[in-house]
Amino acid sequence: MTSQPLAQEKHPEENSINETQNLSQNAKKRERQDTQIDEPKSKPQPNPASPVPRTSEPRNTYCQAIKKETKPFHSPTSSPELMQMFYSRLFPTALLHNWLSYSSSDLFSRREFSFTIMKDDAEIYLRYQSFSKMQELHEAIMKRNPDKIDIGAVFSHSPKDKNAISNFTTEQRELVFDIDLTDYGPVRLCGCKEANVCPKCWVLMSMAVKVMDRGLKEDFGFSNVAWFFSGRRGVHCWVCDVQARKMSNDARAAVVAYFELIFDSESKKDMLATPLHPALMKSYELLEPMFLEFILPFEGQGLLATKENWRMLLETLPPAASNVKDKLMAKYKKTGMFEDTTPEDKWSDILKYLTILVKAQRNTSKNKASKNMPARDKAKIESWKYETVFRYTYPRLDVNVSKMQNHLLKTPFGIHPKTGKVCIPLDVEHIDDFDPRDAPTLSTLRMELDAYKGKEVEDWKKTSLRHSFEFFQQKILAGM
Numbered sequence: 001m002t003s004q005p006l007a008q009e010k011h012p013e014e015n016s017i018n019e020t021q022n023l024s025q026n027a028k029k030r031e032r033q034d035t036q037i038d039e040p041k042s043k044p045q046p047n048p049a050s051p052v053p054r055t056s057e058p059r060n061t062y063c064q065a066i067k068k069e070t071k072p073f074h075s076p077t078s079s080p081e082l083m084q085m086f087y088s089r090l091f092p093t094a095l096l097h098n099w100l101s102y103s104s105s106d107l108f109s110r111r112e113f114s115f116t117i118m119k120d121d122a123e124i125y126l127r128y129q130s131f132s133k134m135q136e137l138h139e140a141i142m143k144r145n146p147d148k149i150d151i152g153a154v155f156s157h158s159p160k161d162k163n164a165i166s167n168f169t170t171e172q173r174e175l176v177f178d179i180d181l182t183d184y185g186p187v188r189l190c191g192c193k194e195a196n197v198c199p200k201c202w203v204l205m206s207m208a209v210k211v212m213d214r215g216l217k218e219d220f221g222f223s224n225v226a227w228f229f230s231g232r233r234g235v236h237c238w239v240c241d242v243q244a245r246k247m248s249n250d251a252r253a254a255v256v257a258y259f260e261l262i263f264d265s266e267s268k269k270d271m272l273a274t275p276l277h278p279a280l281m282k283s284y285e286l287l288e289p290m291f292l293e294f295i296l297p298f299e300g301q302g303l304l305a306t307k308e309n310w311r312m313l314l315e316t317l318p319p320a321a322s323n324v325k326d327k328l329m330a331k332y333k334k335t336g337m338f339e340d341t342t343p344e345d346k347w348s349d350i351l352k353y354l355t356i357l358v359k360a361q362r363n364t365s366k367n368k369a370s371k372n373m374p375a376r377d378k379a380k381i382e383s384w385k386y387e388t389v390f391r392y393t394y395p396r397l398d399v400n401v402s403k404m405q406n407h408l409l410k411t412p413f414g415i416h417p418k419t420g421k422v423c424i425p426l427d428v429e430h431i432d433d434f435d436p437r438d439a440p441t442l443s444t445l446r447m448e449l450d451a452y453k454g455k456e457v458e459d460w461k462k463t464s465l466r467h468s469f470e471f472f473q474q475k476i477l478a479g480m
């Protein structure tokens with residue numbers, strides 16, 4: 001393998017690489033090509049983790065290195081030795097091969113894989129890898145021992161032949177979504193910053209999964225919607241229906257636009273029209289109870305748990321509702337009033353006062369504040385509660401990941417390089433039970449393998465990955 005250092009760049013963000021560089025600040029990928037011998041596509045294998053012996057070096061590998069990183073790429077729970085152990089004994093190459101093959105097609109051999117390898121403090125990206133059969137993929141993984149594996153599109157030709165083909169183009173790609181807690185910065189009142197995660201903010205991911213899963217299935221009619229833990233602070237969604245896979249970039253952008261809400265202050269003015277779009281109303285009905293339970297109280301994000309936060313929230317009321325703000329400020333200044341009411345009581349109180357204000361307008365009451373209220377102000381008051389609930393709960397998508405067919409996304413069951421955690425599938429029906437702190441790591445898997453004393457079985461059955469493998473087989477693969 002030859003490597004050519006490039007200009008200095010930072011480490012690409014954890015879980016996705018976008019080929020169109022101007023679309024994503026995180027996109028730091030470089031094209032490279034690796035070749036291997038074409039072989040007929042193999043049949044799916046019954047054993048999820050299928051260790052096979054290493055073989056000879058692939059030829060004509062081109063790669064490029066991204067310059068030094070100040071932060072350590074490997075987590076304390078990750079090391080080349082542990083990665084090799086994982087790939088040789090546990091990584092479910094067969095499951096992934098089955099999944100990406102879509103039964104009898106030749107799709108697998110035209111699928112792009114990308115390996116990220118950390119070497120001498122430089123990151124090396126091996127893009128446009130492709131493999132005609134599962135065993136080739138496994139052999140390449142064993143040889144490269146990549147720190148990260150990404151999956152890209154299905155192309156018109158085998159990606160390894162990219163440079164020899166004039167009309168090389170994407171043909172299919174699962175519709176994917178990447179949702180990450182770093183995009184929730186301003187509303188993570190628990191105090192977690194960047195990659196830190198606690199149960200109080202992880203609930204935001206549960207909310208996102210529920211909203212997106214419902215919309216994808218009910219509004220778009222997709223049925224093969226698979227969710228995965230990203231390995232650190234987010235979730236990935238893979239919509240595998242053939243209609244989704246064949247979507248153009250324009251269609252993907254339209255789906256993204258359907259789901260996306262913009263939360264920056266500039267756009268907020270006209271963010272939501274009332275009455276809400278039916279899809280947003282369904283999202284609201286789903287999110288509002290979780291807002292009350294997980295966002296408002298001290299045990300959650302604490303949005304209405306302190307006097308300071310209470311004042312801050314009242315400040316967000318539209319100017320036309322300033323008298324509501326003043327009345328509530330005065331009311332809750334009374335001795336014991338703040339302490340003797342729950343956060344939910346306070347939220348109800350705000351809504352009650354706003355309703356009175358709007359009704360007074362409708363009834364052409366003598367209420368001075370509302371008598372001459374322009375329709376636009378009234379609309380702002382009516383949409384305030386929706387905007388507030390959505391601001392603290394609604395999914396914040398990394399939209400560039402979804403818009404392009406050729407965007408890479410970390411493979412299911414891959415290892416997050418910074419946490420050593422496995423990107424295990426998530427069960428939407430029990431999404432509230434998932435705690436990212438419990439996700440298997442390379443080191444816990446090693447310990448489980450070492451501690452196993454039962455009868456001889458396949459390695460994956462000796463570890464906590466067993467449940468995830470079986471779930472993937474029964475709930476994701478079986479439905480395709």
Ligand SMILES: [Zn+2]
Nearest residue numbers: 190192198201
């Ligand atoms: Zn947190």
